[in-house]
Amino acid sequence: MTPPILEARHLTRRFGGVVAVNDMSLTVAPREILGLIGPNGAGKTTMFDLLAGSVAVSGGAILLTGRDVTRAPAYHRLAQGLGRTFQIPRPFPDLTLVDNLLLARQGQTGERLWANFTTPGRVSAEERAAREKARELLDLMLLTRLADEPARFLSGGQRKLLELARVLMADPALILLDEPAAGVNPTLLETLIDRIEAINDRGVTFLLIEHNIDMVTRLCHRVIVMANGSELCQGTPDEVARDPRVIEAYLGGAPA
Numbered sequence: 477m478t479p480p481i482l483e484a485r486h487l488t489r490r491f492g493g494v495v496a497v498n499d500m501s502l503t504v505a506p507r508e509i510l511g512l513i514g515p516n517g518a519g520k521t522t523m524f525d526l527l528a529g530s531v532a533v534s535g536g537a538i539l540l541t542g543r544d545v546t547r548a549p550a551y552h553r554l555a556q557g558l559g560r561t562f563q564i565p566r567p568f569p570d571l572t573l574v575d576n577l578l579l580a581r582q583g584q585t586g587e588r589l590w591a592n593f594t595t596p597g598r599v600s601a602e603e604r605a606a607r608e609k610a611r612e613l614l615d616l617m618l619l620t621r622l623a624d625e626p627a628r629f630l631s632g633g634q635r636k637l638l639e640l641a642r643v644l645m646a647d648p649a650l651i652l653l654d655e656p657a658a659g660v661n662p663t664l665l666e667t668l669i670d671r672i673e674a675i676n677d678r679g680v681t682f683l684l685i686e687h688n689i690d691m692v693t694r695l696c697h698r699v700i701v702m703a704n705g706s707e708l709c710q711g712t713p714d715e716v717a718r719d720p721r722v723i724e725a726y727l728g729g730a731p732a
Contacts, residue, residue, distance in 0.1 A: 479542060481506045481650050481681050482558070487526055487536035496522040498705040499536075504650065509672070509682045511696035511713070513689075515726050519705040520685045521563075524652050527683075528560045529553045541649070559648030563655040565639035569628035573619060573638055576627050577610035580645040606645075613641040617671055633664030637671065644675070651675075653684035657691050669694060689717070701725065 480503035489497040497519045504510050512520050525531035527538060529550035538546045540556050548556075567576045614623045617637040622630070630638060636656055643651055656672070657665055669691060676682060686692050692699060693713040700710040703725040709716060716722055 478506055480504055480539075481541055482527065482683065483539040484523075484527060485537045485539070487523070487538070488534045489522055489526055489531060490534045495705055497526060500702070500706060501536075502700055502707075504681060504683050506649075507676065507679060507681055508698065509676055509684070509696050511692045511699040512683060512685050512702065513687070513692060513699060513716075514702035514708070518702040518725075520702055521654070522705075523702070524560070524654055524685060528558065528652055554646055554648070557647075557649035558652070559643040559646055559650070560652040561636075561639045561643055561654055561656065563658050565635040567627035567630070567635060567638055567642075570626055572624050573614055573627055573630075574607065574610045574623050576638060577613060577642050577645050578606055580642045581606045581609075610641075610645065613644050614638075616644075616674070617641045618667060631661070631664070632659040633661055633668065636660055636668055637664075640668075640671065640675075644680075648680065650681040650683065653682055653686075655685055655687065657686055657688035665691070693717070 482504040484500060484502050487497055487500045488495065500519070500523060502510075512523065514520055522531065526533050529545070529548060529552070533546060536546070537544060540553060540558055543556065545553050545556065568579070571579075611620070611623060614620050617640065619634065619637055619641070622634070627635070627638065640651075640656075653672070656668055660668060672682065672695060684695070696713055698710065699713050699716045701708040701716055701719075701722050708721055708725055709719050711719070
């Protein structure tokens with residue numbers, strides 16, 4: 477059996493007297509698209525924050541490709557292959573799309589001052605490769621025609637595509653997608669779904685939070701439902717949709 481790429485063991489997070497995540501466990505298999513759904517207030521975003529390293533755990537453990545990263549900062553997890561997007565993308569508005577992506581490239585030799593004097597050829601070669609990769613990713617996201625335009629001209633859906641391209645600059649093995657459908661018009665949503673499938677076909681794993689159930693049903697191999705900070709149930713999208721506990725949670729069993 478293939479070991480999970482990400483494993484959360486009995487995660488708990490308390491904010492004073494409030495338990496936002498309560499004894500939550502999950503595993504994500506390589507190349508899987510796993511959905512994390514639930515009503516507002518269920519603890520999904522806090523769970524993402526714990527996994528990404530934005531918030532410290534109160535209890536439990538997080539393993540990334542078998543290595544314990546429970547106390548590792550977010551940048552360390554990114555270097556280990558865990559990327560994240562946000563519900564509201566915040567690109568640098570006055571930079572071009574290409575330059576927004578170049579800022580996300582990890583481990584460039586030119587980031588070290590003296591390397592620019594001691595190994596200028598290597599620095600230049602890496603910069604050319606990074607720029608080429610940025611343009612390839614913009615092409616993948618169908619944003620080539622806007623590559624040299626400032627990011628402020630992008631629509632909400634195009635910003636989601638740019639955000640996904642920016643995460644891919646770091647070569648993640650696993651991407652945490654936070655509500656990718658939010659604020660996206662139906663036409664661009666189809667593009668976004670298609671691009672996520674294409675990236676998954678390349679071997680990238682996804683864990684996504686999403687309220688758009690149609691998107692979850694079309695993309696996800698498996699779904700975990702959270703309510704009141706804990707797992708309510710899990711299964712295929714069809715199995716979860718038929719579970720009476722899920723219907724109750726969405727229609728009146730969990731806090732708004």
